[in-house]
Amino acid sequence: MAARVTVIGVDGRPLPERAAARLAGATLVAGARRHLDALAVPEAAERHVLGDVAAGVAAVRAHRGPAVVLASGDPGFFGIVRLLRQAGLDPDVEPAVSSVAAAFALAGETWDDAVVVSAHGRDPRPAVNACLALPKVAVLTAPGSGPAEIGAALRGRPRRLVVAERLGTPEQRVTECAPEEAAARSWAEPNVVLALAGREAAGRGWAAPRRLTPARWGLPEEAYDHRDSMITKAEVRALALAHLGPGLGDLVWDVGCGSGSVAVECARFGAAAVAVDRDPAQCERARRNARGHDVDVLVVGGDAPACLAGLPDPDAVFVGGGGPEVVAAAAGRGARAVVVALAAVDRIAATRDALAAASYEVGGAVVNASRFAPLPGGATRLDATNPVFLVWGHRVVRHGVVRHGRHR
Numbered sequence: 001m002a003a004r005v006t007v008i009g010v011d012g013r014p015l016p017e018r019a020a021a022r023l024a025g026a027t028l029v030a031g032a033r034r035h036l037d038a039l040a041v042p043e044a045a046e047r048h049v050l051g052d053v054a055a056g057v058a059a060v061r062a063h064r065g066p067a068v069v070l071a072s073g074d075p076g077f078f079g080i081v082r083l084l085r086q087a088g089l090d091p092d093v094e095p096a097v098s099s100v101a102a103a104f105a106l107a108g109e110t111w112d113d114a115v116v117v118s119a120h121g122r123d124p125r126p127a128v129n130a131c132l133a134l135p136k137v138a139v140l141t142a143p144g145s146g147p148a149e150i151g152a153a154l155r156g157r158p159r160r161l162v163v164a165e166r167l168g169t170p171e172q173r174v175t176e177c178a179p180e181e182a183a184a185r186s187w188a189e190p191n192v193v194l195a196l197a198g199r200e201a202a203g204r205g206w207a208a209p210r211r212l213t214p215a216r217w218g219l220p221e222e223a224y225d226h227r228d229s230m231i232t233k234a235e236v237r238a239l240a241l242a243h244l245g246p247g248l249g250d251l252v253w254d255v256g257c258g259s260g261s262v263a264v265e266c267a268r269f270g271a272a273a274v275a276v277d278r279d280p281a282q283c284e285r286a287r288r289n290a291r292g293h294d295v296d297v298l299v300v301g302g303d304a305p306a307c308l309a310g311l312p313d314p315d316a317v318f319v320g321g322g323g324p325e326v327v328a329a330a331a332g333r334g335a336r337a338v339v340v341a342l343a344a345v346d347r348i349a350a351t352r353d354a355l356a357a358a359s360y361e362v363g364g365a366v367v368n369a370s371r372f373a374p375l376p377g378g379a380t381r382l383d384a385t386n387p388v389f390l391v392w393g394h395r396v397v398r399h400g401v402v403r404h405g406r407h408r
């Protein structure tokens with residue numbers, strides 16, 4: 001095991017005294033080639049170029065003398081400290097300024113109200129969904145999941161991007177642009193992307209990231225503009241939300257959205273939301289409701305299932321309107337959960353079968369809510385709402401059933 005491991009953060013500034021002394025005394029130095037070339041690595045030290053990070057960690061672990069690992073920014077923030085600790089090492093850390101902090105500083109923005117997500121070495125869709133859902137997001141990028149791809153996914157959405165390339169190097173460049181422009185250009189590596197909605201995220205808070213769970217959900221119908229009671233009732237919506245499990249990084253479709261109440265509630269949980277309806281007046285109503293709740297919902301006017309084809313794959317789908325063919329189309333897109341609300345008992349079997357045919361684990365319940373209503377003299381009676389059948393499917397994944405968790 002290495003005698004002592006020091007992780008030194010690199011941000012282009014001269015190393016602080018203690019970090020420089022550790023580097024000067026190291027007999028093994030591991031890091032990206034750009035960091036090894038930029039710093040005074042002792043002549044006699046073994047150099048390990050980090051491409052394969054796991055191999056680098058193994059080399060550091062096996063080394064007998066003092067070792068240094070060079071890493072970008074703050075290595076304890078989405079950095080190599082985690083892997084070193086997982087390998088049983090207990091490194092000293094000499095951090096530099098994180099690329100995220102530097103990018104926000106260059107943009108002149110606060111970042112205690114931001115959410116930081118990573119598309120580095122993982123599926124970029126959750127990071128994109130976070131940008132779609134929240135007003136201030138920083139994305140750690142990777143080749144193939146960079147400004148162009150993020151720009152393409154945010155095309156037409158009210159976001160301004162700040163792309164910070166090669167921070168702390170002579171080629172440092174900070175560009176503010178629309179998503180369309182980001183999509184059309186190539187960008188130097190490494191880079192970090194800020195996706196900003198231009199409205200304040202939440203004011204001064206006490207936690208970073210701020211609380212994303214709404215204080216109340218399953219809101220009463222009066223919280224939404226709706227027509228002729230065409231709205232998923234609060235009790236049904238609450239149960240549907242429990243099965244949809246919306247959260248940061250998710251994309252939720254609300255098909256046959258009506259007032260858009262389900263999409264709005266999913267967005268209030270930090271999920272990206274798409275609301276679909278064939279009626280232009282309902283689409284306008286859903287947009288109004290999203291604005292009224294200060295959330296971003298993409299409202300798509302069109303006939304399902306045809307109009308679903310052009311949408312990005314969802315993590316969860318609520319079907320409030322549309323027949324079994326809409327359920328089948330939604331289920332065919334791989335969401336972890338599909339939840340269907342039905343007024344007609346005759347549709348239950350076809351819905352259940354469509355979900356089962358797509359290998360979902362199917363369940364359901366009828367929601368017969370009777371609400372408190374006032375009687376003269378301060379007494380309370382029960383006011384029965386129309387029964388609604390809720391049918392849900394949860395995805396069975398290859399290595400077992402994900403019953404209570406995420407399969408991402």
Ligand SMILES: C[S@@+](CC[C@H](N)C(=O)[O-])C[C@H]1O[C@@H](n2cnc3c(N)ncnc32)[C@H](O)[C@@H]1O
Nearest residue numbers: 072073074079098099140141166167190191192
């Ligand atoms: C594994 S993360 C490391 C984050 C690092 N710990 C930090 O605090 O900046 C790698 C990502 O950080 C960002 N990054 C690192 N160095 C950068 C630089 N010099 N300029 C811009 N972005 C950088 C890029 O998004 C890169 O893909």
